[in-house]
Amino acid sequence: MPLKVLIVGADVGTLTLALILEQAGIDFTLLESQESVPACAGGLVLHPTILPLLEQLSLRDDLLFTSQPLEQVALLDSKMGSIGGLDWSEWRLRYGAWSRFMTRIEYCNMVLEKLPEAKVLFQKAITQVSVLHNGQEYGSDDEQDNDPNHTSNEPGVDHIPLTFEGRRDSILDEIVEEKQMPASTTPPATAAAPPPPARGVTVECSDGSMYSGHILICNVGDSLQDKLAALDLDLGSDSHNSSPGASFTEGSQSKEIQYFLSGVTDTMDSQRYPLMKEDTTQLNLVLDDRSGLTWWAATLVDHRIAWQVTKRVRLSEKSAVPPRFGSPQDPSAIRSMCNHISPRMICPLGGTMSQLVEWTRTSNMACKRWERGFEPIVPAQAPPRVLFLGEAGRKTIPLFGEPGDETILDALSIAESLVSLRSKETKTVQAAIDSHHSARSQRRDLAIDESRSMDQLLRAGGPLRRLCRSVALNYTPKCMQDRMSDEKYAYRPQATFLHPVPDYGAVPPNVHSGRSRRSFGGCEKLPE
Template identity: 25%
Template sequence: MESNPKVLIVGAGIGGIFLAILLQRAGIDYEIFERASQVKSLGSAMVTGPNILPVFEQLGLLEEVEKISKPLKCLNIYSGDKKLGSVDANSKERAGYHSMAFARKNLLSLLLSQVPPHKIHFGKKVLAMQEVGEGVSIRCSDNSNYVGDILVGADGAYSGVRQSLYKQLSRDNLLPKNDEEDLSMQYTCLVGTTDSLDTTKYPFLADEFCHFEIVLAEDSSESVACFTIPENRICWVYTNQLPSSAPQEYFRNSEWGPEAAQFMSEKIRHVKAPFGLTMAHLIDASQKEGISKVMLEEKFFETWYHRRTALIGDACHKMLPSAGQGAINAMQDATILANCINDIKKANVANISAGLKSYQKQRYQYAKTQFETSKRFAVIMGGQTWSDALIRKIVLSYMPKSLNVMRQDKLCAYRPQANFLAQAPIKGTISVLPQVPSKRYPVDPVVTV
């Protein structure tokens, strides 16, 4: 007898919601558990592109993404008032899709509109998990309990699901040493998005493409990045690189919370920003409740699943946001995981564990590559040590543009799709990598345009 598994998703961020949408399209039951009382619409800009937009096209959401976005053509980097160079980001001709820049909260709102409200349970902080009979159970801080066949931790860099899973694995001597180590703190940030600004004062906001600029401070470890998005708004990120000697235990991730933002906002008002602005201009034009202080950390975990439990997104590979790959990889995780869950014909622990093993096998190396790419881009875009400055000069001044094109093409060649839905056509001239076909349902053939 075939029986679709029921999936418990912990975390209502972009990865968790994207997984829910895919499971819903596959006819697989799920519930989402979010520790916050409501979904937080905080954060700054996000960029997505050819390696995930085909899935949005499959879901009928590509036009909606385009409405909230502006196409990104290049990144300009300055040191004070001096332009250091540019990095090309125009992927339309070769990959068939633009890289698109938008506010994080706009994408999250779009995704949430696709999920029935009764499927999301708020105020559910997961305290413990355990396997019970032929399923897996979670216990929440309000003493409620839920049982399903598969548990997915999509609850961020400090995932409660991961911590509970790793405690069990550690007790059984099954946890690699790397997974016992803390995340590495790299930067502290202040992020926000302005209200609509006056285009007579800032005419560049009316351009159809996204202006993406970074200004590096000449005499400190600070930098400011700005993206222009629809509705004449600017997404901004102030970043301060932490010294390598900073004690790791001193820092706490604020999970996009506004608790420490006010103090930091007052402290950095004088800092130069792109477009001839200062941080004071950007802060004063933004809603205070939408400004938050965050830590940027990184860590690539080796263990993504065990028996009935799987991890996606930041819970298993926390990337620096410099290359814009964190959310993209979370959605790629969700896509491949949905494919593997859909292939499970009978929800026993052996079949589920085999499906989750296939998920990690398909995703691990691609995510690892993007983790390393994000690390390198962080140096180019905001690194302030003398070695960072040397690497940035070499890349911007001496590296052939053809190498950047090759890097982009390799990135865009990997574009997984939901294998239980009609395939989006392959666009552009890049040869797209094949993916594992559905074991359960045939889909329409891929069309090249």
């Protein structure tokens, strides 16, 4: 039986993975609980690191049509005075492509159009996930071929009767308990024929439909975090995993929480915002050191504006952690964040942020939460044959597209591991998952360090820190900036199983994901 992958949840990472699997010839089914792609509103930055891969996936023309180059990011204070900026104007020459800016929803829909309709199923809410993990793959081709006593008349199906007690086998509930009846036992004539045994992972939906596969890949979104945090599986003594359960915090207390309110306006009058007439994206970021709020606005290709307001909440050991909200589209969370947007908050493109909120429909807004102390699922805690993918499952602070890039690179790494898979046994599948985590671990750690360094750089809270920020942004030698950028963006991987595309960069591409220093743009960690 060919390898079959089940994907739960549609987002930037999982949809990209589905397209890579489709190009690689690996069978998959993507299940989404909503009626359409529930991508969070807001902008998405795609950097040169992933653009060769997207060209391999035949997305180049679509990207040129739906996105604009992002050459510079201007940093301003609350009175619109210049603090500094990030200059990416030479990236087209050095790395073969500019960074591109577009909306998240447009990216997801762009990828969705390339996927077969029969493999992407909507309105499929998952109620139960069964993982067969007792060391024996009932019905797997490998073990049937190696078993001289196997006498099945139907290829790929083992007729050993199985009895499942209670079917409390969801990763969101409790455990799977299975009993194997002796081969000599004959089931009663009146008993119904037992269902075909699970081939690794079986997913049951609220409408009663069931889907089976050899590996399950779950999108870790805000609506899934609470369910995964309650994960408490007894994986069995023979399981690869020795540590049941999973925690989403490094300790009992989070140190900091950031709330992000994002939105995309309707089509605007270019006379009101002349910057929209430019053929490049104008992204301006405002840093208000006194209020703890930051906000940015950026022009889109079709005379719309993407914007975001960030509120930082610092917690002491005695502070109570604010409760989570249900989903990024939770109306109460959106209203709560809108209350923090003062009419005095100047929009860096003109007008005020309150006006942008008024010109944005609620359906085009989303509120996300990031916790310092958030602990993603790691291989030692995930059930066998289950892998988690998504920006919400990382400690990377969402700044300038870093989590989106890394999630797409995660999707490529997963696909590379699955393409090289030679067996569908649990130990072989788990070895492929471990290989993916090992290949991505170094770059994942570097991305976390870089996002923290940049976040610390931007949120200067005192005179000394503001001075360090000004020096880092305005007086760092260009040779040092180029060297740090080259170490990062020389890594431009392509799928080894797809036809390679030309690399147009003056800086040769690097096949290794690591970099020698853990800093962002030559800016070391600032003093506390």
